[in-house]
Amino acid sequence: xxxxxxxxxxxxxxxxxxxxxxxxxxxxxxxGDILFEAECDKVTSPCLADVKMKITSILADEGDEIAPGTTxxxxxxxx
Amino acid sequence: xxxxxxxxxxxxxxxxxEEYLLEHEKSGELFMLWRGxxxxxxxxxxxxxEEVSPLLVEKSGVEVVRRNSGGxxxxxxxxxxxxxxFADRADGELSYERFLTPIVDFxxxxxxxxxxxxxxxxxxxxxxxxxxxxxxxxxxxxxxxTLLFDVxxxxxxxxxxxxxxxxxxxxxxxxxxxVTNIRPHLEHDMTVDEFIDALSAHLGGKDHTTRRxxxxxxxxxxxxxxxKYRTWQWTYGKCPSFTLESEHVTLRxxxxxxxxxxxxxxxxxxxxxxxxxxxxxxxxxxxxLEKSGTDDGITTKIINEILG
Numbered sequence: 133x134x135x136x137x138x139x140x141x142x143x144x145x146x147x148x149x150x151x152x153x154x155x156x157x158x159x160x161x162x163x164g165d166i167l168f169e170a171e172c173d174k175v176t177s178p179c180l181a182d183v184k185m186k187i188t189s190i191l192a193d194e195g196d197e198i199a200p201g202t203t204x205x206x207x208x209x210x211x
Numbered sequence: 212x213x214x215x216x217x218x219x220x221x222x223x224x225x226x227x228x229e230e231y232l233l234e235h236e237k238s239g240e241l242f243m244l245w246r247g248x249x250x251x252x253x254x255x256x257x258x259x260x261e262e263v264s265p266l267l268v269e270k271s272g273v274e275v276v277r278r279n280s281g282g283x284x285x286x287x288x289x290x291x292x293x294x295x296x297f298a299d300r301a302d303g304e305l306s307y308e309r310f311l312t313p314i315v316d317f318x319x320x321x322x323x324x325x326x327x328x329x330x331x332x333x334x335x336x337x338x339x340x341x342x343x344x345x346x347x348x349x350x351x352x353x354x355x356x357t358l359l360f361d362v363x364x365x366x367x368x369x370x371x372x373x374x375x376x377x378x379x380x381x382x383x384x385x386x387x388x389x390v391t392n393i394r395p396h397l398e399h400d401m402t403v404d405e406f407i408d409a410l411s412a413h414l415g416g417k418d419h420t421t422r423r424x425x426x427x428x429x430x431x432x433x434x435x436x437x438x439k440y441r442t443w444q445w446t447y448g449k450c451p452s453f454t455l456e457s458e459h460v461t462l463r464x465x466x467x468x469x470x471x472x473x474x475x476x477x478x479x480x481x482x483x484x485x486x487x488x489x490x491x492x493x494x495x496x497x498x499x500l501e502k503s504g505t506d507d508g509i510t511t512k513i514i515n516e517i518l519g
Contacts, residue, residue, distance in 0.1 A: 142347070144307055151256040152451075165292065169256070171383055174282035174331060174344040175305050175352075176255050194451060195381025 135185055135207040137167060139192075140177075143181055148172035150196050150204060160186045168204065184210045207209035212414055213241045214421045222287055223276045224246030227436035230279055231428065232297050233346060233353045241297045242414050244407055247287040249363075250274040251370055254282045254344065258382035258450045260374055260464070263517040268370055269493060277446045280344035280355060283385030284371045289360035290392070292407055293413070296354045297365055300347055306332040307343060307472050310354040315343070315417060318415040322398025333358075338391035358410075359404050361394045377516075380453035443467070443490070457516040467491050493518055 139148055154166040161167065166178040167187075179193040185207035215232065219225055225245045232241065244361075250273050252257050259275065262284045268275060273286075287293070294506040296310050311327050318333070318340075325333045325340065333341035343356035359367075372387030377443055394400070397423035401409070412419065424432065447467040455462045457478040462472040469491055472483035489495045496514050500510040 139337040147257075171256055171281040172305075174254075174280065175347055176279065176281040176345070182350075193381075198379070 133209050134188075135177070135183070136203040137205040137207060137210060139170065139202050139204055140146050140152060140173055140179060140197045141198055142170070142172035142177060145200060146172055147197045147199050150198055151176070152194055153190065154178075155187050155190075155205075157187055157190055160184070171196075186210050212416055213239065214415055214419065215241060215243045216421055216423050217243050220246055220248050220289065220483060221273060221453065221497045222250040222252060222318040224432060224436045224442040225293070226252075226276055226278050227440050228424070228432045229295055229353055230343070230435055230439075232295075233351060234346060235428075236297050238299070238352070240299075244390070244411055245293050246289050246291060246403075247293070247296070247408075248274060248275055249288040249366065250286070251284060252287055253284045253446075254383050254385075255278050255346075255449075256281065256383045257284060257385070257453070258378065258453055259379045259447055260450060260467075261380055261382060261453060261519075262380040262385055263370060264373060264375065265491070266342075266493065266515070267519075269518075271366070273366075273370065275451055276304045276440055280353070281383060282342065282344035282382070283387075285342050285357055286371050287445045288363055288364070288366065289355070290359070290403060291365065292358040292360050292403065292410065292459055294356055294358065294410070298352055300350050300351070300352045302468075305345060305347055305352060307345075307354070310344075311341075311343065311356070313414055314356070314358070314410075317410055318393070320413065322411070323393055323396045323402075324516075330388075332388065335391055335393070335396050339388040340391060340393050345453050359390060359392050360406055361392050364390060364392065369415060375485040377457045378453050380451055382451045395483070396475050402419060443492075445448065448492070455517065459512055462517070464491060478506070478509060479513065483489055486513070491517060 148170040152169045161181045165181045187207050189206040280397045315325045328334050332339045341356050346352045450467045452465040465471045474480040482505040485499045
């Protein structure tokens with residue numbers, strides 16, 4: 133099953149900057165691992181994995197300004 | 212509200228204490244007031260080499276610390292009072308007003324006509340007296356801000372707000388603004404210690420409780436400060452990729468290390484090949500250039516263009 137990793141909403145529909153990826157394509161991450169870190173209006177926040185998954189495709193670059201709900205990466209669930 | 216007392220004047224330690232408290236204080240509201248020795252404090256995702264003149268900062272002798280929250284570069288000294296709140300993230304939304312309103316109320320009790328502006332700063336007469344930023348992890352948020360009570364404004368303007376235009380990156384940029392100190396706006400003059408005591412009482416309110424860090428907490432914060440906030444890897448190595456274009460130098464860097472360097476001028480081009488792989492650090496660059504037998508004049512120009 134493909135998992136779409138999305139930019140969360142920090143402050144309404146305000147865009148966030150994807151500042152740093154903590155994973156690469158091909159990485160397998162556990163629940164609670166940091167996927168990426170974002171900044172919105174001087175608030176920094178990590179985006180964490182909520183299931184165990186393997187990252188298959190990274191769709192956004194560091195420094196991109198991204199609207200909440202936009203898919204930034206794809207992953208496959210891992211048992 | 213609960214308060215944790217922090218008399219430590221080491222900015223890296225206090226920023227490590229913020230990280231510790233965000234991770235360990237899992238419920239309720241808590242605040243901490245603290246000051247730091249003269250220092251330049253950069254936002255988590257900023258490019259240090261772009262935001263300041265590293266040579267000027269080095270010459271001034273102030274410390275450099277990368278914090279965990281967002282936003283731009285600020286200057287601290289003992290005339291600046293920092294306030295940090297730890298709280299639950301109400302309804303998943305992140306609000307500045309929630310934390311800034313009590314600060315504004317406090318300042319107004321002292322006759323200071325403070326307002327919250329559109330960048331989440333506090334201003335008096337349109338000039339900034341407080342910059343604010345947050346970190347949110349899970350259901351908790353840490354909000355911190357500066358209060359320019361009686362800061363050396365000459366040092367502040369010399370060391371911050373001078374972005375280097377020859378550098379290009381996708382880092383978070385500072386937003387320099389005119390600033391003023393709070394002290395001249397007070398109805399009745401007070402010292403910085405009196406200001407801190409009054410702020411503590413105001414924020415604490417009728418259920419004010421205070422505590423100090425335990426020896427175990429101090430040991431853990433010491434560890435975080437040493438292993439993270441005082442390291443080159445965190446402070447400079449976290450810099451994102453950037454390019455620099457100056458009269459004699461074109462370079463590309465990531466993580467504070469020079470990946471490629473060249474020049475249209477042959478003599479500079481030869482010299483610059485010796486700094487590829489070096490950290491962007493005056494001593495390291497000078498050492499590499501001296502070992503390669505580079506002419507002193509060229510060495511000085513290269514260092515001034517990369518770090519000046």
